[in-house]
Amino acid sequence: MDVRNNGGGSDACVGPLLKYIYTKPFYDDNVDVYSTKENIRKSIEWYEQNKNDTINFDKKKFKEITDEIENMKSVPNKTFIARSKGEIIKLDSIFENPTKVAIIMNKYCASSCETLLFWAKESDKTILVGENSGGYVGYGEISEVNTPNFNFELGCTMTRYNKQREFEVIGISPKYYLTNQKDWIEQTIEQLKKE
Secondary structure, three states: OEEOOOOOOHHHHHHHHHHHHHOOEOOOOOEEEEOOHHHHHHHHHHHHHHOOHHHHOHHHHHHHHHHHHHHOOOOOOOEEEEEEEEEEEEOOOOOOOOEEEEEEOOOOOOHHHHHHHHHHHHHOOOEEEEEEOOOOEEOOOOOOEEOOOOEEEEEEEOEEEHHHHHHHOOOOOEEEEEOOOOOHHHHHHHHHHHH
8 A cells, every 4th residue: 555645634534444454453542532612613513514414424423423512512621531442443354365565654644644554553464664654643633713813724633642642743653664765666565575
């Protein structure tokens, strides 16, 4: 898999790839949501904009969102609440093929792309090659807030990740670093043959 220059998006996009690299159950990260008046407002705004999108979201997802909004409302302002507590990710089966997987990554891999990299590190048949990822992994769900004066747009995050925060800024390191003296795909194929 070549995920170079993938800036992320949504972990929902990563999920379908897991079956190709999965080899055993593993713990996902703990995720907390920062409950503030603005984050509640943004969550409600997102829900209102998407509540009729039955193609990309199902009833279960909308219930999770509305339950989380109610949970955020029930705690004091500027309080963290748990979204997930590091549940075990376990699939029903393990694909026989591919038998080996290499994921080529670079410093422009960020956010949800890095979720794939964390999951790949749990796989017995997957290696990471390239260079350190971008390191946008400790905090998530970036939204914009406009300042009251001059209408500056500021990016702010809504969630924090427990284990992944240690990779914030420094990124996830590959098992094998690649050089710029030779094509990265060629180097990856050579490395896969040695595995």
